[in-house]
Every structure is written in C-alpha cells, then in structure tokens.
Amino acid sequence: MKYYLIAGEASGDLHASRLMQSLRLYDPEAEFRFFGGDLMTKAGGTRVKHYRELAYMGFVPVLLHLPAIFRNMKMCKEDIVRWKPDVVILVDYPGFNLSIAKFVRKRTAIPVYYYISPKIWAWKEWRIKAIRRDVKELFSILPFEVPFYEQKHHCKIHYVGNPTAEEVDNFRHVYTETKDEFCRRNGLSAKPVLALLAGSRKQEIKDNLPAMLEAARHFADYQMVVAAAPSIGEAYYRKFMGQTEAKMVQMQTYELLAHATAALVTSGTATLETALMDVPQVVCYETPVPKLIRFAFRHIIKVRFISLVNLIADREIVQELLADRFSIRNIANELYRILPGQPGRDRMLAGYRLVRERLGDEVAPDNAARIMVELLSGRQAEERRE
DSSP: OEEEEEEOSHHHHHHHHHHHHHHHHHOTTOEEEEEEOHHHHHHSSEEEEEGGGTOOOSHHHHHHTHHHHHHHHHHHHHHHHHHOOSEEEEESOHHHHHHHHHHHHHHOOOOEEEESOOOTTTSOGGGHHHHHHHOSEEEESSTTHHIIIIIITOOOOEEOOOHHHHHHHHHHHHOOOOHHHHHHHTTOOSSOEEEEEOOSSHHHHHHHHHHHHHHHTTOTTSEEEEEEOTTSOHHHHHHHHTTSOOEEEESOHHHHHHTEEEEEEOSSHHHHHHHHTTOOEEEEEOOSSHHHHHHHHHHTOSOSOSSHHHHHHTSOSSEEEEGGGOOHHHHHHHHHHTSTTSHHHHHHHHHHHHHHHHHOSOOHHHHHHHHHHHHHHHHHHHHHHO
16 A cells, blocks of 8 residues: 655654554555655655755744745645555644645545644644544544543544653663663763753753753762753753763763663653653753743643643653743752652652553554554455445
8 A cells, every 4th residue: 555654853753664664564565655754764665855844943933934834735735646645644743734634635535644643632722623624543642642532522543552662661671781881981970860851952952951950960969961862963062061060971861861860851752751761850841931831821721731741640740840830949959859768759650650551562653553554454445345
C-alpha cells in the first residue's frame, strides 16, 4: 500500500520514522512519500519537503513567512492528489495538518489517520469539530487522551502505547556505564549530580537556565550538569552559564539522568523521560506576565497541570513552578525536598511507579502500524466486494 506522511518538526520526524519502519513489518510492500526530516528519509521513500521549511514558531515568524507556508500547503495538497495514496498519516503539527485533513476529506476519498493526536485538551478544544469531521482514525500515545476524546467528545481513539517509555526501557536495559566512568569520560567530578534540562528551544533555555543555575548553586555538595539539546550549539549555553562551575554534556541526556541524584526540568517530554529514569525532579517554566498566566490556568486553560508526569497520573507527583510560582527561592526549596533523606523524594518515586503503570507495555509504532494495516486491508477488501 501507499502511505503519505506529514511531520512538521523534529519530534514528529522521529515518531514518523519509527512508524514507517513498523509499517514495513506488517506491509512489506509499503511505499512512502512524505513531508518530514532526515530520520524519515533514512527510513526510506520519497521526501517532498524537509520539515525545516515548514516549521515557524511564534506569531511574528509565522506572519513573516505566510506566503511560504501557503505555498507549502498548496504543494502538499496537489502532491497528495497526484500520488493517490491509500492513506494520509498526519503526525502531530496540527496547525498545518488539520488544514490538510480538511482538504483530503473534501476533495478525495482517501482516509486520514492521525498518529500522535493533537493536544487540544490543553488549548484550542474547539478543534474537536474539525477532527471528528475530517479524521478517520486517531492514534494516541498518552493514556489520559482516551477519556477526553471518547467520553467527553464521543470521538473514537486508539491508545497505542508510549514511545518514550519504550525508548527509556530499551536504554536502561543495555546501558552499563558506572557513574565513575561517566564522570571521567565527561570531565566531571566525583560529586553527586544535579541534572539541568532547560528545554529544547532557545527561548526556553534563555528563560529557564539562569534561574536553574542560580538555584542549584546553593547546593555546594553537588555538581551541576546541563544536558544540551541536540539542535542548540554549545556557544548558546555558554552565554548563560557564565562563571558558574556548571558542566555540560551533549547528546547524552539519558546517560546523564542515569547518574543524576535529582533534576531541574523545563516542561515537555523531558519531564516524562526524567520520571521514567526514576530521577526526582522540579519542573521549572518561566512565563511572561506570570499573574495573567496564573489567571488563564484558573479560568481559561482546560488542564490542571503542564507536565506529562502529572497529566498521566492525574494528580500532582512533581512540583510545577511556573508563572507566579517560578522563582530562584522556590526552585531551591523544592529541590531540597527531593534530595536523599528528604520526605518528598520517596513520595515522588512512588508516584513515578503509577505513571509507568498507566503507560503500559505496548510498543507504540508497532501497535499503531498493526492497527493501520488491518484497517486499510479491511477497507480494500470491502471495496473489492462492492
């Protein structure tokens, strides 16, 4: 069968590439055409456009690049019609992908599948109308999305497992390096490690890393080690690390977490990775106009938490210091509470076990691929009978 995939950023490229590999397990004759990145290219098929030409973050960059965005969208729609795939698979990136879904539903008979469903439970819940109308099958990697879609909005969704859980499990199964070996290899001291994960975007690093460093500096018995994001150069981090004694490691986030005593983490997938590595953490997220953000959380934003850890557990496992709670003093106080010997540490580790249990043991891309191929094969058989 022919599969047309659209991923608009690095994380989507990763998840889509693994899905492509799994689709080949269930459909050895699978053909792929896609908007994506280097990992999808490595998985095979024909790349139409790199996601770097699609992804613009923030209001002003989007506004400045509107002509290019519209050109790419037009190209994508025309290319789908020309190639006539058996299915269009959208991967996250809802701003672009929901427009494609609407076009495909109106102009063709091609089914649209959405892998890694849009996070409308946090923001823009009104998008559910378009999803129910334009998307044939939804696939989720977060278990709490099932009641949101099915019970609240009567929209069927497949929970297929969580790829981050699988990735962490695979790493922990094969990683054997001792803390002494890791520290020697990276020029670190023998002190216990405080891991600092300040986000994957420059603005996040600029907003969060200075306060993280200042808070961690109060714990002289520990060494601060920053996990650099793959897409951000070392020089950018150095601007904020200044004269601190903090060290930095690149492309070694899991290795760092394997030897960390505790972590300061900016919200995102990193909070889940840290929990699955059994490292107690404080979630730090600086925001502009903090009082307004706090008001929004109380009256506008539909979720109680920002970290995946708490969202999956449906209760507060980790402390979330955002908006008006974000301060150096609060970060230091919460960090102290989760160090060895302190009562918050064991409570958090016990909460992590609940998170892991709720994620389950399904291999997300394999499970999603199996369901997709079964559905498409059944659809083709039904069309032949007609």
